[in-house]
Amino acid sequence: MIKKKHGFTLIELMVTLAVSATLIAIAVPSFTALYAYIRADTNIRKIQQSIQLARNHAITYGIRVTVCPIEHQRCSANWHENISIFTDTGQSNIIDGNDRLVYLLGPFNPRDTIVFNRVSIKFQPDGLAAGSNGTLKYCPDSTRSSYAKAIVINRSGRARFSSRNDIDCSQ
Incomplete structure (x- = not known):
């Protein structure tokens, strides 16, 4: 009577490892891009x-x-x-006196770039934004990412997502 042995041969194991390594090498860049897209989308929504x-x-x-x-x-x-x-009752753009921190957001991924064309966004007691319109840009991993997102803040104080696809965070 011949006994059957259960197990893998060395050749079968090597072929399996080679196929697995090839699949992983193909999949990892896709996961990196997916992670950048999700990170940009999540953080711009939080902002x-x-x-x-x-x-x-x-x-x-x-x-x-x-x-x-x-x-x-x-x-x-x-x-x-x-x-x-923060509430800004004293000198503008400085936390002093009776100013109170309302909320703190971040930190963000250090590889990401966030730019805004002003130092701050100020809301008056009636909800209007002080100053002119502004665009806050969020670029994951570089200043010229295809996954970049932007928020446009108009003078009425409303913030909306930009529909542009060519967002450049180097400016």
């Missing part, structure tokens, strides 16, 4: 919701509210850092 929160807070409490990245209690232009929302 847009934070801007809406700031506007609602200004209207609800009848007070000026500022959205900006903070360094040493002052607004800075480093939008890739934490983004703060």
